[in-house]
Amino acid sequence: MRRSNLPAELNRFVGRAAEQAALTALLETSRLVTVVGVGGVGKTRLALRAAAGAQKRYGDGVRLADLAPLRDPDLVAYALVEALGLTDHTLRAPREVLVEHLAERRLLLVVDGFEHLVESCAPLVRDLLAHAPGLTVLAVGRRALRVAGESVFTLAPMGEADAVALLAERAAEAGAPMTPAPAASTVPALPFPAASEAPLLPGPSAAVRELCLRLDGIPLALELAAGRLPLLSVEQMLCRLDDRFRLLTDGGRGTLPRHQTLRTAIGWSHELCTAEERLLWARLSVFAGPFDLEAVEYVCGGPELPPEHVLDLLGGLLAQSLLAREDGPAGPAYRLLDTVAAYGAEWLAALGDTERMRRRHRDWYMGLATWCELEWFSPRQGEVAARTDAALPNLRAALDLCLELPEDAHLAQHLAGTLWFAWVGCGRLSEGRHWLERALALESGHEEARLKALWVLGYVAVLQGDGTAAVAALHECGERARASGNALAEAYATHRMGCLALLSDDVPRAEELIGRALDAYRELGELNSNVLMGQVELAMARAFQGDLEGAVAICRDVREVCEERGERWTRAYALYVLGFSAWTRGAYGEARELLDECVSINHAFHDLVGLVLAIELLALVTVSEGNAAEAAVLQGATVPVWDTVGIRLFGSATFGGPRALCEQRAGEALGPEAYAVAFREGEGLSLDAAVERALAGRRDPAVGGPVGPAAPRPFRTARSAAVPGTRKPAGSPTGKGGEAAG
Numbered sequence: 001m002r003r004s005n006l007p008a009e010l011n012r013f014v015g016r017a018a019e020q021a022a023l024t025a026l027l028e029t030s031r032l033v034t035v036v037g038v039g040g041v042g043k044t045r046l047a048l049r050a051a052a053g054a055q056k057r058y059g060d061g062v063r064l065a066d067l068a069p070l071r072d073p074d075l076v077a078y079a080l081v082e083a084l085g086l087t088d089h090t091l092r093a094p095r096e097v098l099v100e101h102l103a104e105r106r107l108l109l110v111v112d113g114f115e116h117l118v119e120s121c122a123p124l125v126r127d128l129l130a131h132a133p134g135l136t137v138l139a140v141g142r143r144a145l146r147v148a149g150e151s152v153f154t155l156a157p158m159g160e161a162d163a164v165a166l167l168a169e170r171a172a173e174a175g176a177p178m179t180p181a182p183a184a185s186t187v188p189a190l191p192f193p194a195a196s197e198a199p200l201l202p203g204p205s206a207a208v209r210e211l212c213l214r215l216d217g218i219p220l221a222l223e224l225a226a227g228r229l230p231l232l233s234v235e236q237m238l239c240r241l242d243d244r245f246r247l248l249t250d251g252g253r254g255t256l257p258r259h260q261t262l263r264t265a266i267g268w269s270h271e272l273c274t275a276e277e278r279l280l281w282a283r284l285s286v287f288a289g290p291f292d293l294e295a296v297e298y299v300c301g302g303p304e305l306p307p308e309h310v311l312d313l314l315g316g317l318l319a320q321s322l323l324a325r326e327d328g329p330a331g332p333a334y335r336l337l338d339t340v341a342a343y344g345a346e347w348l349a350a351l352g353d354t355e356r357m358r359r360r361h362r363d364w365y366m367g368l369a370t371w372c373e374l375e376w377f378s379p380r381q382g383e384v385a386a387r388t389d390a391a392l393p394n395l396r397a398a399l400d401l402c403l404e405l406p407e408d409a410h411l412a413q414h415l416a417g418t419l420w421f422a423w424v425g426c427g428r429l430s431e432g433r434h435w436l437e438r439a440l441a442l443e444s445g446h447e448e449a450r451l452k453a454l455w456v457l458g459y460v461a462v463l464q465g466d467g468t469a470a471v472a473a474l475h476e477c478g479e480r481a482r483a484s485g486n487a488l489a490e491a492y493a494t495h496r497m498g499c500l501a502l503l504s505d506d507v508p509r510a511e512e513l514i515g516r517a518l519d520a521y522r523e524l525g526e527l528n529s530n531v532l533m534g535q536v537e538l539a540m541a542r543a544f545q546g547d548l549e550g551a552v553a554i555c556r557d558v559r560e561v562c563e564e565r566g567e568r569w570t571r572a573y574a575l576y577v578l579g580f581s582a583w584t585r586g587a588y589g590e591a592r593e594l595l596d597e598c599v600s601i602n603h604a605f606h607d608l609v610g611l612v613l614a615i616e617l618l619a620l621v622t623v624s625e626g627n628a629a630e631a632a633v634l635q636g637a638t639v640p641v642w643d644t645v646g647i648r649l650f651g652s653a654t655f656g657g658p659r660a661l662c663e664q665r666a667g668e669a670l671g672p673e674a675y676a677v678a679f680r681e682g683e684g685l686s687l688d689a690a691v692e693r694a695l696a697g698r699r700d701p702a703v704g705g706p707v708g709p710a711a712p713r714p715f716r717t718a719r720s721a722a723v724p725g726t727r728k729p730a731g732s733p734t735g736k737g738g739e740a741a742g
Contacts, residue, residue, distance in 0.1 A: 003061030003686065005083065006052055013049055014169050015162030016042070023050045023153055027136060030151035031129055034139040037155035039339040040220030044112050046155060047140045051110050060105040068113025068338055069289040069393030071400055073120035078431045087427040087608045091464040094430055095124060101643065102132035113338065115141040122147050157217035164212055166219060170226030207234040214238065220339060224269045227320040266343045269320055279305055280313045281322065282351060285344035286361045289393025290326050290333035298364045299357065330386040358401050365391065365398040366411065369418045376421045377528040379566025385605060388422045395419065399435050410446035412439040417452035423460055425569060433460050451477055451489035458496045462503065470500050491520035495534050502541055511541040532558050532570040539577060552581045572601040572610050576617065583621055591621050596695055603691045612641040615694050620662040628669035629678045631662055636682025637690035
């Protein structure tokens with residue numbers, strides 16, 4: 001796991017030196033600091049700046065959790081789990097996972113945009129701080145959490161010097177550098193808040209200073225103004241503030257002046273937009289997080305807003321600082337600033353178009369989920385994982401809408417089931433179960449959608465180790481599938497019952513059920529990642545019963561199909577089995593080559609379970625090659641990864657066999673003290689460093705140990721993934737599932 005997931009700054013941080021120093025000092029003395037202030041005052045930017053500067057004080061790094069896109073308070077804990085980079089393979093509640101993970105870590109957690117979820121966020125933060133003495137929380141919102149021990153840092157608008165410097169900096173970025181004015185001593189004094197230490201432009205004009213004053217030193221308002229300087233002079237802006245928005249500046253009785261000013265600045269920017277830009281702005285407010293061009297063209301386009309105009313209109317909003325661009329693994333995306341989005345939502349509501357746009361938004365993300373499921377079984381798995389990760393806030397919003405409307409219950413079941421690859425393949429089992437159970441609590445009247453949601457829920461419950469819930473869901477799916485003649489859904493239910501038997505050590509029954517499901521898949525022409533993983537699971541069952549040769553034959557066939565189809569996720573598990581087979585034959589070079597590729601694939605997909613199993617096996621290969629010290633380092637390196645994943649080695653003696661044998665051999669070769677030293681070195685490695693160490697394949701012929709009998713054969717069914725890629729437009733939603741319709 002990376003030490004930090006803080007976003008890179010896209011432009012220069014201007015001013016706020018005194019505030020940054022004060023916030024940094026407060027973090028040294030308080031374990032909970034909450035930065036509060038009006039929207040647009042720069043709370044998030046300052047907090048991230050302070051967090052980045054304080055990273056060295058936190059041995060386990062700094063992590064950012066953005067709660068602004070969430071609407072469901074039950075998802076707060078899931079969002080924190082995701083922000084910490086934890087996988088989700090156990091039945092434990094996410095709150096328990098967080099407490100256990102943070103208990104002995106020294107970490108700074110930045111929680112941004114919590115104010116609308118304060119009732120669920122505050123008690124969670126309190127519990128985490130109570131159970132994790134090394135945890136510091138930097139919260140950012142428009143109100144305090146009101147938790148014991150909280151230090152509230154109120155961020156005021158910028159002082160004169162900082163405000164002028166920010167306006168000048170952003171104006172220059174927009175291509176409109178401000179002309180120096182007369183010397184400062186000749187400029188009339190204005191009643192402006194005290195300036196923090198920042199460079200002041202030589203002789204800013206009275207108009208510039210007045211504009212900064214009228215905008216109350218609010219960074220968002222200043223940046224909006226700077227975006228208009230290529231078109232308007234400062235004096236023209238002041239006239240517009242005076243004349244066109246006098247009513248808006250009055251505000252309601254009792255409204256804080258800076259609230260009036262911010263609304264004025266945004267409303268003024270709104271007035272300066274073209275009619276098409278204003279319409280696009282309003283429609284963009286339905287997005288819950290980052291969005292890409294294709295999504296905007298589909299959701300926001302229409303007769304009055306032709307899709308072919310969208311790109312230019314987005315460019316116009318971006319040029320006016322109303323949009324922020326984000327470049328991530330899934331490609332370029334855009335996001336409305338929260339305050340700007342709220343303003344747009346008011347206009348959309350005034351147009352009476354909110355519900356229609358929410359439905360169009362839902363339809364796009366239904367289509368995206370369908371396309372992603374189909375493309376998961378292709379060379380584009382990495383792209384799918386990246387797009388799913390980027391789209392998660394909007395997928396949640398789509399699920400929320402489906403669950404809000406009784407007539408859309410079947411869409412909720414369809415979408416929750418279609419996203420099986422996100423829940424299973426991308427390490428979000430608990431969140432997937434949350435949505436699946438909510439969707440299945442509704443009676444949709446659409447049998448196919450319900451059947452798919454049932455077998456996916458059963459699959460998730462199996463991987464969580466919840467046999468009772470798994471049996472209930474899979475039994476209902478099987479019974480209803482037989483009653484309705486849905487042979488494919490019945491095959492999936494049978495397959496997952498076989499997985500449950502495998503994890504319950506009922507190996508003969510597992511082989512029988514998985515084999516029956518694979519026969520049905522062949523008869524029905526079903527071939528996808530689920531089917532291939534079923535073949536790997538059948539190989540596991542046979543290997544458990546002593547037929548390693550048969551297991552290897554199956555995994556070789558799986559590898560060939562994966563190579564033909566460009567599938568990498570399942571391929572990694574086939575390589576793992578083949579690597580173990582090579583080790584048992586004493587072909588250590590071949591085993592290392594297979595496992596190196598396995599590690600590389602799993603690390604690229606951020607599949608921590610597959611990755612840690614492969615490193616465990618590489619440690620055994622390493623000690624067998626004669627390097628006991630390096631093997632001990634690799635064993636130590638797996639400890640923090642297992643802590644992130646869940647139960648170490650699944651609590652299984654079979655899976656634990658290679659580790660036990662490696663520990664025995666390395667300990668005999670090194671002695672207890674030297675083994676402990678090497679082990680602790682591994683424990684201190686970051687995930688990236690552990691992977692680099694595993695792939696380095698170091699050997700030390702001077703240190704060796706005898707090669708003993710083969711260890712028990714390690715296999716598994718739990719997995720997760722998530723990675724980079726590019727983008728592709730989603731197709732329209734269909735009434736059927738994707739690669740595994742069921």
